[in-house]
Amino acid sequence: MFEHFFICPYCTEEISMLIDPSLKKQEYIEDCEVCCNPIEITAHFENNDLIFFEASDIDQ
Numbered sequence: 001m002f003e004h005f006f007i008c009p010y011c012t013e014e015i016s017m018l019i020d021p022s023l024k025k026q027e028y029i030e031d032c033e034v035c036c037n038p039i040e041i042t043a044h045f046e047n048n049d050l051i052f053f054e055a056s057d058i059d060q
Contacts, residue, residue, distance in 0.1 A: 039057065
């Protein structure tokens with residue numbers, strides 16, 4: 001598993017999530033551990049390296 005730190009698009013707190021690098025392209029929704037709002041997570045891995053990560057609110 002890969003731990004990635006980022007800023008919540010709702011409360012602007014720094015949070016972290018564990019991401020599985022064995023899945024090359026991922027899109028899912030996970031709640032912020034601080035404010036509990038749903039965050040849309042998009043992550044792309046190449047050779048087990050994170051090459052793209054986006055955390056956005058679901059109201060975009």
